[in-house]
Amino acid sequence: MKTIRMKVKGRVQGVGFRYMTKMVADQIGVFGIVQNEADGSVYIEANGDSDKIDLFIAKIKQSPTPxxxxxxxxxxxxxxxKIRNKFSVTN
Structure with missing residues (x-):
């Protein structure tokens, strides 16, 4: 089990980033949360098997939304x- 947090900056708000992040997480099988931050960034917590988390990180780095x-x-x-058993979009 691997647990991570990420703060993602760039063009990540107002482009469907959180919802596409959830879709990627659901496809891979990782759990956690994604939320917008007041500074324009997106905050992510995720937990899952190490290989799945590594793949999830790679997909987020490439931006899950075109x-x-x-x-x-x-x-x-x-x-x-906190270990979660689903992936949620918050705020």
Whole structure:
């Protein structure tokens, strides 16, 4: 089990980024949350098998939505992140 948090910056709000992130997570089989932040970034927490998390990270780096653009991605592994059993879009 791998647990991560990401802060994604770029053209990530107003382009369907959160909903496409959920779709990618559901297809891969990872769980967590995605939400918009006040500074224009998107915050993601995810947990799942290590291989699935690595694939999820790669898909997010490429932007899950065609009209989005990831310019910066901060990634941190953190074992204290709450383990979830579904992927949700919040706020």
């Amino acid at each position: 009209s989005g653009r990831v310019e910066n991605l901060q990634l941190e592994e953190d074992a204290s992140i």
